[in-house]
Amino acid sequence: MDYLDEFLLIVIAHFFAVASPGPDFAVVLKQSVQQGRRNALWTSAGVGGAILLHIAYCVMGVALILSQSPSLFMALKYVAGAYLAYLGIQALRAAKPGASSTNDIDDQTAPEESIWVAFGRGFFTNALNPKATLFFMSLFTLVISQTTPVSVQIGYGIYMALATWAWFSALSLLLSKACVRDFFQQRGYWFDRGIGVILIALAVRVVI
Template sequence: MDYLDEFLLIVIAHFFAVASPGPDFAVVLKQSVQQGRRNALWTSAGVGAAILLHIAYCVLGVALILTQSPSLFMALKYVAGAYLAYLGVQALKAAKPPASAEDEVENKIVQEEPVWLAFRRGFLTNALNPKATLFFMSLFTLVISPTTPTSVQVGYGVYMALATWAWFSMLSMVLSKASVREFFQQRGYWFDRGIGVILIALAIRVVI
């Protein structure tokens, strides 16, 4: 109860951060439509697990180092931008399905990738997102008091990881519904290309 006010601030800040459109949302949306529910849920789990990475370096004090080392942070931004650009280019390569396959698209899902690839995709998308890095650095330097016990800070982190996983899992359940997936699959290659443009734009925004 001693840290209830601090926790409520974290809950509010985290909700607005996770609900705002960004690379995580774009990737989960793409996986839900292209790969189906199970794959999207594993991608969501990867996004949630990456939160624990951010929490780990913040608790260990690396966040303070990053704030004092602009060159290190810039290197992180370039790596993140390159990864998002790579995802965007892959999406732009989407080709129009053959005419003979148009009648089969209603219940068809692109050949599903292994779940470990889906998990890795979600994990790397969030782990390399400088927006997430800045958010957690801000929390641990401005909102969370230096006197807050490490165990409490870890508890905050576990909550944010679980809340992130729950949020994107909910989105996965909605976006992977047959009616929603059918709508996107009928325009699949345009959808993929649109997501590719968004991811490349995000990559450029991250770098500049």
């Protein structure tokens, strides 16, 4: 109870951060439509797992080092931008389907990825997101007191990881519904291009 006010601030800040559109949402949307529910849920688990990485370096004090080293943080931004641009280019290179009937929609679905590829896609999208890095740096320097025990800080981190996983899992369940997938798959070529443009735009935004 001693840290209830601090925890409530974290809950509110984290909710607005995780609900705002960004690379995580774009990747989960893409995986839900192209790969289906199982893959999207593992991608969501990867996003949630990456939160624990952010918490780990914040608790260890690496966030302070990043905040004091603009060149190191800029390098992280370029790596993240390159990764998002890579995902965007992959989407833009999707082959244009030939003329087909609605019965061929399932044939246009991308080959199913392994669960580890799906998990890694979500994990690295969030882990390399400077927006997430800035959020947790701010959280651990402005909201969480330096006198808060490490065990309590870890508890905060576990909550945020689980909340992130739950949020994107809920989106995965919604976006992978048959009616939603059919809508996007019928427009799969343009959907891929749209997601590709969004990811590349996010890459540019991350860098500049």
